[in-house]
Amino acid sequence: MKKISIIGAGSFGTALAVVLKDKDVDVSIWAREKEVVDGINESGYNPSYLTDIELPKNLRATHSLKEAVDHAEMIVFATPSHALREVAGKIKPLLGGKEIIVSIAKGIEKNTLMTPSQILVDVLDEAVLEDQIGVLTGPSHAEEVALLKPTTVVSAAYSKRVARIIQETFMTSRFRVYLNNDIIGVEIGGALKNIMAIAAGIVDGAELGDNAKAALMTRGLHEMKRMGAVLGASMDTFSGLTGMGDLIVTCTSKHSRNRFVGYSIGQGKKLDEIKAGMNMVAEGVKTAESVCQWSQENGVEMPITEAVYKVLFKNIPPAQMVEELMTRNPKEEKMI
Incomplete structure (x- = not known):
């Protein structure tokens, strides 16, 4: 070049x-x-x-x-x-x-x-x-x-x-x-991992423990696959760098802006207050709104995405959303 x-x-x-x-x-x-x-x-x-x-x-x-x-x-x-x-x-x-x-x-x-x-x-x-x-x-x-x-x-x-x-x-x-x-698959992974990083930050900020964070990341990967399956992505993509790889680093790193937003919310701060103190964009905030809209329009169940959306935009307390996620109807663990 x-x-x-x-x-x-x-x-x-x-x-x-x-x-x-x-x-x-x-x-x-x-x-x-x-x-x-x-x-x-x-x-x-x-x-x-x-x-x-x-x-x-x-x-x-x-x-x-x-x-x-x-x-x-x-x-x-x-x-x-x-x-x-x-x-x-x-x-x-x-x-x-x-x-x-x-x-x-x-x-x-x-x-x-x-x-x-x-x-x-x-x-x-x-x-x-x-x-x-x-x-x-x-x-x-x-x-x-x-x-x-x-x-x-x-x-x-x-x-x-x-x-x-x-x-x-x-x-x-x-x-x-x-x-x-698989261009659609790598872009879905890159977008949804930011939503999951906000959720992971909430878990850390509220001191909900490593068990909760591991479950959230695993089930977050499941939501990536659900969206990807509808849009024609390869399921193998989500086991790779732009799926699991990006999910790990964004949910755990001190550099993650999206995790920082979630962490601050988990400690009791409001979204407007957090955004006012940041000079960089946390993409997961806007993406949570978009993906929640997509899941509703397509009838695809994405409970973690919906929970993050409600915490960010409906002012539902994180503790309430955790309770709702944990008390959903019993299900089988399916890979898609």
Whole structure:
């Protein structure tokens, strides 16, 4: 790749820029906020995200989408899933038609219930082909990626050729990329693990114990499979990096923003209070609303997702939701 443009200078977009620069790739990064652009260009630090990470000296940031996209062979969308449609719409008229498009967002769009790659297919129609769109996802906290700690993720796309290009572009001795041909499955895993991380945080914050957390993660994986089965995903995907792998790291790590939200709720704080104190997006909050809507519309039972939604948006006390989950009708343990 002669030039790669990362759209979004949040924590993971910044971390990926570090990975690519470590490979001596020509990469630029676009930020909406002028102070972030100035900070990266003038001080070599992102003033808002990963603030203690010294960035490569030749990494350049821009506030201009046109400048960012111009001559780029690959465009990486590192914006939150709820902002993806808007930003992609602004970039569409700037495209030349041959770019590889990559999403690293994890979520389900409200109302449309589209995954990030589906949003890009929808918005960029007639500008690029569906086969030019893919995703990079997996258990990868930005804080560790930026420090070049060993990380393993997955590339998936609507064509195997593009998935392989993404793999080859990002693969390093510290950032290992596997191919996966199940793009819907890896995106479902990436979205739902954030919901489960909020639930896991609630368990930790309320000191409900390791038994409860283990059960929650296991049954959360079950909900991923239920959604995936309806949408045509491969069940094997959920045993891999973007299913169980992402679920483990997001439910247990100190770096997880979604777990932090749940932990704070488990300690008695309200969602508005928690969000006011965060400068980064916890994707699981919006995703819980979207996936709960999806489960109701499709008649798919997803009790943990529904419980998280009720705690977040209906102000149901966590203790009450735990009681409701534990006293549901007796069932067999089925894998789907």
